[in-house]
Amino acid sequence: MSRKRTHDSDKEMDSGSEDSSRQDSEAEAGSDSEEKEIVDVDFEFFDPKPIDFHSMKRMLMGSFGDDAEDFNLSGLVDLILSQNTIGSTVKFEGDDDPYAFLTVLNMHVHADKEPIQQIKDYLLKKAEKRGVSSKLSEIFNAPGHVGLLFSERVVNMPPQVVAPMLKMLVEELEWAVADGEPYEFEHYVLLAPMYRETEAIDDDEGGAKKRTGPAIDAYAHAEDEFIEEFACAKFDYKFSRSKRVAESRNSFADTGLAPSRRCLVIHKSKMPALIARLESALAM
Template identity: 40%
Template sequence: MGKKRSREVDAQGDTPMEEPIVEKRDASSDSDDDESSDEDMNIVNVDFELFNYDPEIDFHGVKTLLRQLFDADAQLFDLSGLSDMIITQNTIGSTCKVDGKENDAYAFITVLNMQEHRSKKPIAQLIEYLSERAKTNQDLAGTVPELLASGKHVGLVLSERLINMPAEVIPPMWRFMIEEIEAAVEDKEPYEFTHYLVVSRTYHEVESTLDQTVRKKKKGRAEAELQYFHPEDEEMRKHALASGTYSYIKENEFVSDSKRAFQEAGIKPCGFMMLIEANKIQRAVQAITEFVGTAT
């Protein structure tokens, strides 16, 4: 894939990504189909395009995805201010859209210099929040709070996509962003990071609290395995200096039941952080590229 765009001009040469999406069709609608076949599979090609941020278009789409990224704790942050910071930093990161630039983003990625912007309200809130949440996880407590207080230039990576968006759109977004960071460093812009702090989401399946008068709790049930909303996170964390989950401050005991989605187990979302040294980010991106390419 060619370079997404030049840093000197607006996004006119954005590169489309053609990604096959499977659409199921009821076989009974075709009289000539084999009766033993339950359904056919049609391949629909969808062009996902990457664009620079446009302050006239992208505010609401980015804010919606940020609200999804921070889940129950989204209300703790100035998401409007954070969205403005992201869309005005339009030479770094991308939106991913279908059917042209004028639509809302289906996915986005960006990196913000936490030291450079630490006096601004949205970043000050996130520094305090991420430091405190990291202290609740022993795998994060020894590195993240100290690093965020050290004055080093840490790149905060924020990335989210709509549910059911294919993971294949993410590696190109990472690769283009790394290229843009390198170009920015050459231009003496403040993107020479020592580390990247990636914020994401995970979840556990938990036993529902509903219908317990009818259904007995399973005794000795093993602790639920960590699940990833973004499958590439499982691979990327292998390259992290530190990684781990944390509970949301505003989580509600009934949230897991509301997200049961017609199954016995509920879903308990958790925040997730990965701290990656700058000299290892290229290998991490290559790893998720290979991982996503083989995932089914």
């Protein structure tokens, strides 16, 4: 594997059962102190490799959520792996499976490929429902190339890995452009996972609760909140195939969580400031 760089990450983790018992005793005595221990986690950045295929596909299935079956995700991963000098994966020392990856695909160069056609048509339909299809079509059809940005990671991977991966990606794109390769993007498109929290109230007849009231949107990935600051266009959309009722803590919960997505479009001129913002907000 082609190793790129090594980072050490300090993660806070709860102590073992003996510490938990002591904390309970301290809590009963009026103490709010908690014992924490610092665990050093070594992880490394690598170029995408064929061995990463299944892990990447699993992460992409999570990205496309309930609508994942509408896309040729195997073909999408093949496209990503075909440009193995672009993008990064993150692995823990001694583990072959990536826990995160970040890369970009040229939507113009791969316009005739089924996975890109599917994603483009899907986004235009979603944008049409939100009344912003003309703006998205203008971006897709402009002379400048559009990069479809993928930033995926497992739940327990810290967001601090995103800034260095994005910085490396921009450097790789600059090197590729210098070599005459088609990676000079005008815009980047990112599909950010969201959750919408909704209030629950009894219906007029005192029956089952219904989700209603003002919605509170929250990003599943902490870094996307900062990325949104640099977006020149955005729109939210729901899954087409979703038949699930918003999840709730239990039958007596007052709120529920409904998964959705937010499409963010970033102009190339914003990338340096975006990376600086992520480095500052999510310092290693």
